[in-house]
Amino acid sequence: MPVVHPREPIPILDCEGDVLQVRGLHFSYPDGHAALRGVSLKLCEGDKAALVGPNGAGKSTLMLHLNGILEGRGEIEVGGMRLTRGNLPAIRSLVGLVFQNPDDQLFSPTVFEDVAFGPLHMGLPEDEVRGRVDEALESVQMSAYKERLSHHLSMGEKKRIAIATVLSMRPSLLVLDEPSAGLDPRARRTLIHLLRDLPITMLVSTHDLTLVRELFPRTIVMDEGRIVADGLTMEILDDVQLLEAHGLEKP
Amino acid sequence: MPVVHPREPIPILDCEGDVLQVRGLHFSYPDGHAALRGVSLKLCEGDKAALVGPNGAGKSTLMLHLNGILEGRGEIEVGGMRLTRGNLPAIRSLVGLVFQNPDDQLFSPTVFEDVAFGPLHMGLPEDEVRGRVDEALESVQMSAYKERLSHHLSMGEKKRIAIATVLSMRPSLLVLDEPSAGLDPRARRTLIHLLRDLPITMLVSTHDLTLVRELFPRTIVMDEGRIVADGLTMEILDDVQLLEAHGLEKP
């Protein structure tokens, strides 16, 4: 059941950017490779945007900037707060970043400990932490897995737990890096339902254009460290020339 | 350009199994988990078959049996030769197994050494080894990469080299475990062309049903350690009920 896309263009690009504003972001890796060459981007409350582009476009690099793990030239504002070194901890409680590979995300022995890490580190009292863990596991439908060892879970289960680890921090922006890679069709379907039902602003990078069509009203195309298109998914996925030019394929 | 599937059914299942015959294969992991519960399968010269099924179906486990890395109950014949401990070396030179993650497959510092590893361990003379390395790299169009260091390669390049490492052994059966996972559309396209042009019998496990439709005339569906369907791709991919029942989706 693909999302019903409105027929007339909605004014996405005029939004205020109340959740996220990125202005003129430049970044080069230590080896000199320029991965971001001036990225500007706005996200509003409730936006669900897909970030697509070929390997090496800079998607993951951009995402790592959104909660200050990488530091480039340019301005980033999250929830109206300018990202600086000083307020990194606060920003990180607003932006929940989920990495492509859940094995990179889950570093504690049990599911509970992993989901509790964020809230614990935020200095919340124990009761509150337990409450949040339960709630986060509930919303990814993994409550029964609380005491399981992360190591022994299947890929699809790990993905959900990985999402729970940031949900427990109650972020106002969820940033997911290739959430559907390596999932079998059933797990992928479950993930789609999960993402559709989460009432959070999200930015999701993916190579899976079928997923994009089903789930995201808005699509942002990156290539070579720049944003080359930003608009309604149905329009972008119809633009065969644009897709071809950036190593993508019509789903 | 999807492969043109013949309209009338070709007699796949009646083939002699001159390349591979598996009869009643059972296997349990040391922890007691029964991963294969009676698998029977035949492959003929020139077959290109896809092996699909949900996570945990036993696809990888089956593949590890085909060249004797795992040893289950049941019979396996490769090229008319019964697989026993005694003829493992001979069987391994007939079956080329490529793992999902090329980082597990490419364990030597340089591309050349990796591609030479198989032929060297078959005890071939140096000249012959060098000749085979050149030939294998040629057929995956990576001749220019001979002296490169494996860790400098991109994912797509690593995948091709991984295939070359078994091609240099001149296998009569190529077994690939999820070759397209993690590739962007462009790299995936290149891989599809490569596999289409290789004139070798192959068995390929994948979650990518679009790839299956484009590349393989024959599809084998596994679930819970058994083969639940085996036939023409176009028929199997049209059988929505079958797909649903085994966690798959019509592409």
Place this chain on the structure above:
Amino acid sequence: MHADVFDRYHESESRLHRLDPRVKVAVTVLFILSNALLPDGAWSAFGLTWLLLVWANHLSRLGVDFSFRRSFLALPFALAATSAVFSPLGNPLAEWRLGPLTLIPTDYGLVKFFSILVRSWLSVQAAILLVAVTRFPDMIHAFEHLRVPKILTTIIAFLYRYLFVLADEVVRLLRARESRSAAAPGVRSARSVLWRAKVTGNLAGQLFLRSYERSDRIHNAMLARGYDGNLRTLNLHVMKPGDWSFFSMCVILILLLQLIGRL
């Protein structure tokens, strides 16, 4: 994949790059040995040794100050040698009181200290130049040819290969930890040091298990390609007359240095 920064090899077209890796390894070891054998205070010999290095830098076409610019690695360790200044031998130069300690630098001690620094600095430069002009896999071959047990060289080859893979993994794990190291506004974050050490221990345990399981998969991949416990390698390098002559020349130069140092 992106831990490439670890690589110390510098691509260039030069006499040194083309030299047989065995020669490079052997000459470097002799050079370092010669430094260690030169007596303290043999300044002229040290100076000539340094000229030899500059010449080698020039041969490498990486720039005459290539190894110099990267040679301050051993500096932190020099701290440990500062106490050599207070050697009881030789004539006292001063007397410092530092709490209960009485420190007396001596002329002998100073000579000793600077000799150690110079030796170490020259040796580090030689090693830097060696890895800059020799690809690491070739260096491993050189050790193989020089009769280092094959098991050891192969373990090192594996270490080199998977260093990059695992280092990437560590970077990603550290990122995951960092990205969730948040603080609610107004609440003082930061748990106890003990808790943090435990989290780090979890990362180490996690990494260990993954490495261990990966080694299983690699073992499978090796078996699949006919590995039976006997490692075979191609003879990748052949000593050419040019290699021999370069080697002999270096040996003669080093012997000369020793002679000069002892005059």
Place this chain on the structure above:
Amino acid sequence: MNSPLPLHIPDGFLTVIISGVFWAVTIVMVGIAISKTNKSLGEKQVPLMGVMAAFIFAAQMLNFPVAGGTSGHFLGGALAAIVLGPWAAMLVMTAVIGVQALLFQDGGLLAMGANIFNMGILTAAIGFGLYRGVSGRTRKIRLAVAGCAAWLAVVASALITSLQLWLSGASQLQIVVPAMLGVHILIGLGEALITVAALTFIERTRPDLLNQESVTEKGGRGWIVAGVIVSIGAVLLSPFASTHPDGLERVAEDMGFLHLGQSAPYRLLPDYTIPFLGATPLSTIVAGVVGALVVLGLAFVLGQSLRKAGR
């Protein structure tokens, strides 16, 4: 990539004699290790050792913030010995130290024998020997001992490093021993905590690995004896070395080395001479007290955290 510890001796600091002696010991030990692991692991050993070496290397990148911008680091020698067995751990550490020297110039080539001995062989003996001694005991005791072994391994490495420097005339005993020990007593704490946590993790997720005969190669009593002796030696030697800095040197003088040392073209054991006498009673006492306090504190902290974990 810099190593977290100033334990990798660069070239130029050790005399040829000291380098040679430790190279000889190391070569013998590594030779034994090769044949032992070959027997116990067979064809599996190469990929296992190789990847484990990469693991140690990568694990040394792990750090955790302690306070005021400093951070704790992980060395891994004791952990490797506990999970892989002593011989395998020696090979793994040999490869690690070899690559650190060759690729990163972290530690010298001539000094490599000594470095391997200090950080590979010694830590393996202490780590495995002590842990093996309590193999039948409860989980808490095993973890506590593992922690102590990890701490001791670091401290012993630091101690022997200072002794080698002193024997080479590159530093004065009464300065370098307290300095090195002081730093590494603290670094060892981080090492102990991480080792215990990592072992806890492994016990929870793959307990089979810690009881696996083939990998851990349960050696006989020899290891326990060796581990305990080396540890006791390290513990006793540090105050001795600090309080009697003139001991060895007086022997040297009596035997006429001093004279020999000054006239020979290259001195056998330079600086075997009388240092300024009555030097530093206070500093060594302080080092000893700090050491004892730290051990007590460590035991206490471990007990607490284990009680919590066991709840």
